[in-house]
Amino acid sequence: MATLGTVGEKALVNEIVKNSHSRVALGPGDDAAAIKIGDKCIVVSSDIMSKKTHASEGMSYYDIGWFAAAVNYSDVAAMGAAPIGILVSLFMERDLEVSCFREMMRGVRECSDAIGAEILGGDTKEGAGIVISGTALGIVDEKKMLKRGGAKPGDLIGVTGPIGTAAAGFFAVQSNIDAPGIKKSLFTPFPRTKEGCVLSDSGYVTACMDVTDGLAYSINEISRHSGNVYFEIDWEKIPITEETKDVIRRTNSDELETVLYFGGEYELVFTFDPLGEEYLRKALGGNFYIIGEAKGNDNVMMKSGKPVKLEYRGWEHFKS
Ligand SMILES: Nc1ncnc2c1ncn2[C@@H]1O[C@H](COP(=O)(O)OP(=O)(O)O)[C@@H](O)[C@H]1O
Ligand SMILES: Cc1ncc(C[n+]2csc(CCOP(=O)(O)OP(=O)(O)O)c2C)c(N)n1
Numbered sequence: 341m342a343t344l345g346t347v348g349e350k351a352l353v354n355e356i357v358k359n360s361h362s363r364v365a366l367g368p369g370d371d372a373a374a375i376k377i378g379d380k381c382i383v384v385s386s387d388i389m390s391k392k393t394h395a396s397e398g399m400s401y402y403d404i405g406w407f408a409a410a411v412n413y414s415d416v417a418a419m420g421a422a423p424i425g426i427l428v429s430l431f432m433e434r435d436l437e438v439s440c441f442r443e444m445m446r447g448v449r450e451c452s453d454a455i456g457a458e459i460l461g462g463d464t465k466e467g468a469g470i471v472i473s474g475t476a477l478g479i480v481d482e483k484k485m486l487k488r489g490g491a492k493p494g495d496l497i498g499v500t501g502p503i504g505t506a507a508a509g510f511f512a513v514q515s516n517i518d519a520p521g522i523k524k525s526l527f528t529p530f531p532r533t534k535e536g537c538v539l540s541d542s543g544y545v546t547a548c549m550d551v552t553d554g555l556a557y558s559i560n561e562i563s564r565h566s567g568n569v570y571f572e573i574d575w576e577k578i579p580i581t582e583e584t585k586d587v588i589r590r591t592n593s594d595e596l597e598t599v600l601y602f603g604g605e606y607e608l609v610f611t612f613d614p615l616g617e618e619y620l621r622k623a624l625g626g627n628f629y630i631i632g633e634a635k636g637n638d639n640v641m642m643k644s645g646k647p648v649k650l651e652y653r654g655w656e657h658f659k660s
């Protein structure tokens with residue numbers, strides 16, 4: 341008998357996507373759905389988390405609230421949309437301290453405030469454990485909306501910030517290593533809202549998504565959605581902080597697994613016309629790193645002069 345554990349999240353989601361016949365501008369399969377209104381699109385995305393299976397050890401209630409909001413806003417940012425707000429639905433047990441609930445909602449509120457969005461509504465019920473589900477909305481000009489598909493041969497590929505950070509944060513927590521910078525990106529990631537809007541406004545960006553399931557998975561997604569467009573990444577160009585490298589060393593973690601496949605991080609990965617390089621460098625300030633280009637006929641990463649295959653795998657619920 342097949343169980344969810346043997347099939348895994350990706351196959352389940354693919355089944356949903358395959359069986360959906362969407363009549364809106366964009367149905368399931370991208371970071372968010374899009375509904376066209378005039379020449380704009382409202383984008384909408386939903387992410388759920390359970391304290392027991394999803395929150396990292398050491399997260400406070402405030403962090404859980406912030407995280408739940410941030411992961412939702414990340415998907416809105418990945419569409420290049422300006423955030424509007426979030427609906428927040430909660431399952432909690434009756435013996436939970438009210439202060440925990442207040443702290444969680446303070447996290448949601450402060451994350452929303454930080455990006456100029458607001459709490460729009462939600463639902464509050466008794467249920468097993470603590471489950472927090474968000475539905476975030478944003479708005480973008482239809483013509484400027486960023487999707488996973490659209491990359492062209494010759495495009496460059498970039499990221500908005502360091503990779504492997506949340507993974508290293510996770511290992512640091514497990515091994516009791518004090519690494520405040522990377523723990524912050526694991527517990528309270530800051531959504532790349534401003535960057536997403538810069539990318540869509542620029543007119544140079546051809547595809548975009550966030551890196552929640554790992555860099556290798558995201559690159560393979562953009563490749564598949566763009567149709568016969570493949571990428572060559574340069575390992576030396578992937579931004580990795582010193583703190584991340586230090587934790588990888590000290591925990592004897594596998595560097596490639598940590599940086600390429602662990603996931604749980606919220607930078608944007610995007611492809612763009614090389615003509616836009618200078619514009620994007622200026623407009624994104626420090627949050628712009630070119631890591632490779634669209635060429636060849638497989639997704640690979642050059643490391644020490646040799647190509648290493650970028651496998652189409654990453655974080656997968658029920659399996660990882
Ligand atoms: N239970 C579900 N019902 C309908 N669509 C779903 C479901 N789960 C996931 N999806 C859709 O599948 C796509 C991929 O989901 P996911 O990997 O969670 O995206 P993301 O990593 O951007 O949050 C999204 O478009 C999402 O809306
Ligand atoms: C046991 C464990 N490993 C790793 C993590 C870190 N982590 C949090 S979310 C995530 C992966 C992606 O999260 P998901 O909710 O699937 O994001 P989505 O793709 O839906 O946006 C990871 C690796 C964790 N919280 N717990």
Ligand SMILES: [Mg+2]
Nearest residue numbers: 371415550552
């Ligand atoms: Mg996403």
